[in-house]
Amino acid sequence: MSRKRRAVIIGGSMSGLFTAAFLRQIGWDVDVFERSPVELVGRGAGITTHPELMEALEKSGAGIADLGIEVDRRIAIDGAGRIVGERPLRQILTSWDRLQRLLRATIDPAHYHLGRTFARVEQDGDKVRVHFAEGRIEQADLLVGGDGIRSGVRAEVAPDVQPIYAGYYIWRGAPAEADLAPATHAAIFPYFVFFLPPRQQVIGYPISGFDNDLRPGRRRYNFIWYRVGDAQRLKEMCVDRDGRQHEFSVPPPLIRDDLIGEMRADAETIMPEVFRDCLRNIARPFFTPIYDFSAPSIVFGRVALVGDAAASARPHMGFGVAKAGGDAQALADALREHDDIDAALAHYNAVRQPIGERIMLHGRKLGTHLGVDLKTEEDRRMWELLQNDHAMMDWIAVPNFLAG
Ligand SMILES: Cc1cc2nc3c(=O)[nH]c(=O)nc-3n(C[C@H](O)[C@H](O)[C@H](O)COP(=O)(O)OP(=O)(O)OC[C@H]3O[C@@H](n4cnc5c(N)ncnc54)[C@H](O)[C@@H]3O)c2cc1C
Numbered sequence: 001m002s003r004k005r006r007a008v009i010i011g012g013s014m015s016g017l018f019t020a021a022f023l024r025q026i027g028w029d030v031d032v033f034e035r036s037p038v039e040l041v042g043r044g045a046g047i048t049t050h051p052e053l054m055e056a057l058e059k060s061g062a063g064i065a066d067l068g069i070e071v072d073r074r075i076a077i078d079g080a081g082r083i084v085g086e087r088p089l090r091q092i093l094t095s096w097d098r099l100q101r102l103l104r105a106t107i108d109p110a111h112y113h114l115g116r117t118f119a120r121v122e123q124d125g126d127k128v129r130v131h132f133a134e135g136r137i138e139q140a141d142l143l144v145g146g147d148g149i150r151s152g153v154r155a156e157v158a159p160d161v162q163p164i165y166a167g168y169y170i171w172r173g174a175p176a177e178a179d180l181a182p183a184t185h186a187a188i189f190p191y192f193v194f195f196l197p198p199r200q201q202v203i204g205y206p207i208s209g210f211d212n213d214l215r216p217g218r219r220r221y222n223f224i225w226y227r228v229g230d231a232q233r234l235k236e237m238c239v240d241r242d243g244r245q246h247e248f249s250v251p252p253p254l255i256r257d258d259l260i261g262e263m264r265a266d267a268e269t270i271m272p273e274v275f276r277d278c279l280r281n282i283a284r285p286f287f288t289p290i291y292d293f294s295a296p297s298i299v300f301g302r303v304a305l306v307g308d309a310a311a312s313a314r315p316h317m318g319f320g321v322a323k324a325g326g327d328a329q330a331l332a333d334a335l336r337e338h339d340d341i342d343a344a345l346a347h348y349n350a351v352r353q354p355i356g357e358r359i360m361l362h363g364r365k366l367g368t369h370l371g372v373d374l375k376t377e378e379d380r381r382m383w384e385l386l387q388n389d390h391a392m393m394d395w396i397a398v399p400n401f402l403a404g
Contacts (some may be wrong), residue, residue, distance in 0.1 A: 004027065004028065004029050005027075005028045005029070005141045005142070005335075005341070006028065006029040006030070006031075006139075006140040006141055006142075007019070007023050007028055007029070007030050007031075007140055007141065007142040007143070008031055008033065008128065008130045008138045008140040008142070008143050008144070009023075009030060009031065009032045009033065009144040009146055010033055010118040010130075010143070010144065010145050010146060010147045010151075010152070010153050011032075011033075011146035011147035011148060011151075011307075011309070012032045012033070012034025012036070012040060012112060012113075013034075013040060013100065013148065013307075014099060014100070014103065014307060014320075014321045014325075015146035015306040015307025015308065015309070015324035015325075015327060015328060016032050016034070016144070016146035016147070016306075016307075017032065017062075017100075017103035017104060017106065017107060018056060018060055018103060018146075018306075018307075018325045018327075018328035018329070019144050019146055019306050019327075019328040019331060019332075020032050020111070020112075021060035021061055021062065021103065021106040021107065021328070022059075022060055022328045022329050022331070022332035023328075023331070023332050023335070024107075025060075025061070025332065026332050026335060026336045030107075030111060031111045031112075031113060031138065032107060032111060032112045032113065033113045033116035033117075033118065033130075033132065033138075034112070034113065034114050034115075035115070035116065035117040035118070035133075035147075036114060036115070037114055037115035039104075039114070040100055041097060041100075045095065045096040045097075045172070045174075045222070046093055046095055046096075046174065046205060046222030046224075047068075047093070047094050047095060047096055047099060047318065047321055048093055048205070048318030048397045049067065049068065049091065049092045049094055049318075050318075050319060050322045050399050050400075051399055051400065052319075052322040052323075052325065052326055052402070053321055053322035053325055055325075056322065056325025056326060056328070056329055057099075057102065057103075057325065059329065060103070060106060060325065060328070060329075061106045062099075062103045062105070063102060064102075065102070066098070066208075066212060066214060067092055067094050067098060068092045068093050068094030068095065068098060068208060068214075069092065069093050069094075069206045069207060069208065069214065069219065070090060070091070070093075071089075071090070071091055071093060071190060071191055071192050071205060071206065072088060072089075072090050073086060073087060073088050073089060073191055073192070074086070074087045074089050074191065074192040074193070074194065074393045075087075075188075075191045075192075075193055075194070076193075076194040076195070076196065076389035076390070076392070076393060077187075077188075077193060077194070077195050077272055077274070078195070078272070079195075079270070079271075079272055080272060081187060081272035081273055081274050084389055085194075085389040085390050087390070087393045089192070089393075091192065091397075091399070093192070093205045093206060093207055093222070094207065094208070095207045095208055095212070095222075097212065098208060098212045099321060101212065115134070116132050116134060116136070117132055117133035117134060117152075118130065118131075118132060118133075118145075118147060118152050118153060119131045119133045119152075120156055121156055121303060123301045123302055125301075125302075126141065126302065127139060127140070127141065127302070128140050128142065128143040128302050128303065141302065141341060142302050142303075142304065142345075143302060143303045143304075144303075144304050144305075144306055144331070145303060145304070145305045145310075146305075146306045146307050146309060146324070146328075147309050148307070148308045148309055149163050149291060149293075149308040149309070149312045150163070150248065151308075151309035153303060153305065153309060154295065154305055154309050154310075156303075157300035157301075157303050161293060161295045161296070162293065163291035163292065163293045163312065164291060165231055165234065165289060165290070165291055166289075166290040166292060166314055166364075166372065167228060167229070167230060167231075167370075167372035167373055168226055168227060168229060168290055168370050168372055169226075169227060169229055169234065169237070169287050169288060169289040169290055170224050170225060170226050170227070170287065170288050170290065170315075171223075171224075171225040171285050171286070171287050172223065172224050172225075172285065172286060172287070172288060173223050173278075173279070173284070173285040173286065174207060174220040174222050174282070175220060175223065175279075175281035175282050176209065176219075176220055176281065177189060177206070177209070177216075177219045177220060177221060178218070179281040180221065180277060180278065180281060181277050183273075183274075184273070184277040184278070187274050188204055188221070188274050188275075188278075189206055189221060190206070191205070192204075192205045192397075193274075194389060194392055194393060194396070195271070195272060196369075196389055196392060197270055199228050199371050200225065200226055200227055200228075200270070200370070201224075201225070201226040201369065201370070201392075202223075202225045202226075202271065202275055203223075203224045203226075203396070204221055204222060204223050204224070204275070204278065205221070205222050206219055206220070206221055206222070207219065207220050207221070207222045208220070221278060223275070223278045223282065223285075225263075225267075225275075226290075226370060228371070228372055234289055237250070237259055237287065238250055239256070240254035240255070241254050241255070241256045241257065242254070248289065248291075249287070249288060249289050250287075252284060252286035253284070255284070255286055255287065259287075260284070260285060263285065264279060267279050290314050290315070290367075291312065292313055292314050292360050292363055292364065293311065293312060293360065294310075294311035294356050294357040294360040294361075295310055295311060295353070295356075296353070297353060298310040298311070298348070298352060298353045298356065299345045299346065299348060299349040302341070302342075302345070304348060304349075306324060306327040306328055306331060307320070307323065307324035307327055307328075308324070310327060310352070310353070310356050311323075311353075311356025311357060311359065312360070313360045313363030313364075314360075314363035314364065314367045315363070316363050316366035316367060316396055316397065317359065317362060317363060317366065317396075317397055317398075317401060318397040319359055319397075319401075323355070323356065323359055326352070326355070327352050327356075330351050330352050331348050331352075334347040334351070335348075355402070358402070359402070362401065365379075365382050366382075366386070366395055366396060368380075368382040368383040368386060369383065369387070369392065371383055
């Protein structure tokens, strides 16, 4: 009897867990190594869903039980809070925490290792030796890098591939449903809402409450505000409350109060009352700079990249987790169809690298709305099209865009 094949997976979030579930289904031994010493939490981040995500959740065994909240329409509002556009569109809005919980349940806890940080990999043709910062070494047939946009695995095998700052960032938070004024609740809570002042986007939608509480009164409202800021502005924002300079972003508890105060003051002059109310009820809003990239290859010998480690798009499509599921599924399909692991990995690369790139380019197209770095005639045409609220409702985070 031939020996069972083994994969070491780095990253215990979406793509790592999806990969573990799909590889186990084809008979591989899998172990997931996550650097966080404690269970991962998503700080209330909302996630829009797509048919591809549902399919990956179902097929991986995670399922879609109590996935989230369904809205039946999108609305656009103006600075006075008046509805200026409306589109019927059924969509389930979930949260990062819910997805993590569903996926986490698919793996035997004995094969999910917290507090293990990937350090480096050695390859010798058909084996990988994976070294961890804590000192242990694991041997396997395959190393999967599911360790996110700043992947350490990618840094080892493709150090030149770096995420690119998009020239804008978002302020985020999720006020509790119960804290919103009744007028705010009635006006926006049941909907996927757009407010689009010049070169900005404010997007809101309902998500579950703490511990995936879906009961009315216990849910939250996901709030996202896109703002333009060049690299110098971002650098200034990345100085934390203790005066320390961070390279890419600042952990939420360390974001300076003066930045939050400035943002709140801007909101008073820019936002309709419903979104001012949301912001007042977010105790500590935090910002996330927007980056994207796509690796020209996602396979390097016996190392395969999945999810954000392979390619990461600006979040306008809300498709990152669906892509993570698709990558994992494609990797397992290739390994099932080809007995030769290297041939399988070549197939995986040929199928998924172009998809990651396509999703990234689509994200850039949608990002033209913010008017940053418009280079081509097509960029300008897209920018012009997206100045219209109705077009934004038709393009942002809509299902089935890959089929188009
Ligand atoms: C503002 C915003 C909004 C978004 N909205 C949506 C949305 O609506 N819908 C959607 O589908 N997607 C959305 N996304 C994208 C989505 O969050 C990502 O695509 C998804 O989380 C990628 O999963 P991942 O597992 O590949 O990476 P991550 O979730 O980043 O996980 C990587 C994991 O690897 C671990 N790790 C890193 N380095 C090491 C190491 N050296 N050793 C061990 N472990 C390590 C990290 O701790 C982390 O747990 C959004 C993203 C952003 C920024």
